[in-house]
Amino acid sequence: MVPMSVTATQRRTAASEAWVLIAELVASQRSRTMCVCSEFDLAPGQLHALKWLDPESPKPMRDLATALACDNSNVTGIIDRLEDRGLVQRRPGAHDRRVKMLVVTPKGQALRHEIKARMEEAPEPLLRLDAEEQRVLRDLLRKALDR
Amino acid sequence: MVPMSVTATQRRTAASEAWVLIAELVASQRSRTMCVCSEFDLAPGQLHALKWLDPESPKPMRDLATALACDNSNVTGIIDRLEDRGLVQRRPGAHDRRVKMLVVTPKGQALRHEIKARMEEAPEPLLRLDAEEQRVLRDLLRKALDR
DNA sequence: TATTGTTATACTCTATAACTATA
DNA sequence: TATAGTTATAGAGTATAACAATA
Numbered sequence: 001m002v003p004m005s006v007t008a009t010q011r012r013t014a015a016s017e018a019w020v021l022i023a024e025l026v027a028s029q030r031s032r033t034m035c036v037c038s039e040f041d042l043a044p045g046q047l048h049a050l051k052w053l054d055p056e057s058p059k060p061m062r063d064l065a066t067a068l069a070c071d072n073s074n075v076t077g078i079i080d081r082l083e084d085r086g087l088v089q090r091r092p093g094a095h096d097r098r099v100k101m102l103v104v105t106p107k108g109q110a111l112r113h114e115i116k117a118r119m120e121e122a123p124e125p126l127l128r129l130d131a132e133e134q135r136v137l138r139d140l141l142r143k144a145l146d147r
Numbered sequence: 148m149v150p151m152s153v154t155a156t157q158r159r160t161a162a163s164e165a166w167v168l169i170a171e172l173v174a175s176q177r178s179r180t181m182c183v184c185s186e187f188d189l190a191p192g193q194l195h196a197l198k199w200l201d202p203e204s205p206k207p208m209r210d211l212a213t214a215l216a217c218d219n220s221n222v223t224g225i226i227d228r229l230e231d232r233g234l235v236q237r238r239p240g241a242h243d244r245r246v247k248m249l250v251v252t253p254k255g256q257a258l259r260h261e262i263k264a265r266m267e268e269a270p271e272p273l274l275r276l277d278a279e280e281q282r283v284l285r286d287l288l289r290k291a292l293d294r
Numbered sequence: 295t296a297t298t299g300t301t302a303t304a305c306t307c308t309a310t311a312a313c314t315a316t317a
Numbered sequence: 318t319a320t321a322g323t324t325a326t327a328g329a330g331t332a333t334a335a336c337a338a339t340a
Contacts, residue, residue: 018284
């Protein structure tokens with residue numbers, strides 16, 4: 001590996017500059033996420049878990065751990081709390097009895113729907129772009145993410 | 148306020164669609180952030196604090212709490228740990244003796260530099276865009292964020 | 295009176311290691 | 318042997334409330 005020291009004067013790729021701005025945009029919206037958490041009385045881990053779970057297709061706990069980039073034992077606690085509130089249920093896997101599938105209850109689906117609607121509202125900086133610019137931005141991100 | 152239910156068929160603004168894709172991109176890079184944390188033996192809060200602090204301009208603890216969207220009492224613990232490792236120092240404020248200013252030590256500056264270089268590397272999806280597309284993306288974000 | 299920061303407390307998040315049940 | 322999930326444990330993040338020092 002080539003040792004690389006990034007100095008103030010060194011050229012940086014446009015992709016890297018874009019990434020830094022994206023990180024800044026997301027960081028500036030952190031308080032909004034925390035507001036949603038406290039509004040629905042969910043810890044951040046619980047919020048992300050509920051948002052990631054798919055009401056139409058139960059997922060094994062293992063996959064949730066991967067999605068949250070955390071350990072299995074961590075998911076146990078998060079799901080314990082969501083289950084205590086009646087938002088999700090554990091069901092034995094059909095083909096592999098070691099696996100527990102995570103099902104979102106109707107109550108959980110309603111809450112998930114509200115959360116997603118709130119989180120998907122565009123932040124103020126993106127609304128400063130005009131309609132055409134917003135579309136170009138969206139299309140570039142779609143292309144990058146292969147959507 | 149107009150009650151709004153977002154259905155699968157309803158039109159959504161391009162800005163909102165872009166925001167959802169940005170959130171997805173950042174979520175997909177979460178494991179990279181966790182890798183940087185464990186590599187430098189920093190908890191996420193400590194990482195974000197060190198990244199936010201400005202070596203050239205000491206900041207009051209209060210401002211860090213605002214930047215991290217958390218309580219003052221929380222910052223006390225995070226700074227305790229960074230100070231124990233000799234990465235930052237508390238200094239009495241010059242004009243207001245209630246305030247403690249956070250100074251990044253040379254050791255902290257070196258670590259901060261490494262962290263930033265690692266975190267600023269563009270993620271793979273953005274590298275799929277060609278050079279011109281990367282520039283357009285960067286320029287749109289600059290405009291949105293007023294940079 | 296209001297603000298900055300600390301302390302005490304309690305709950306949550308997190309990983310590691312040891313464990314159970316299953317494959 | 319390997320894997321999915323749980324339990325126990327410990328360190329870290331988090332907010333609330335009460336507090337000291339200062340404004």
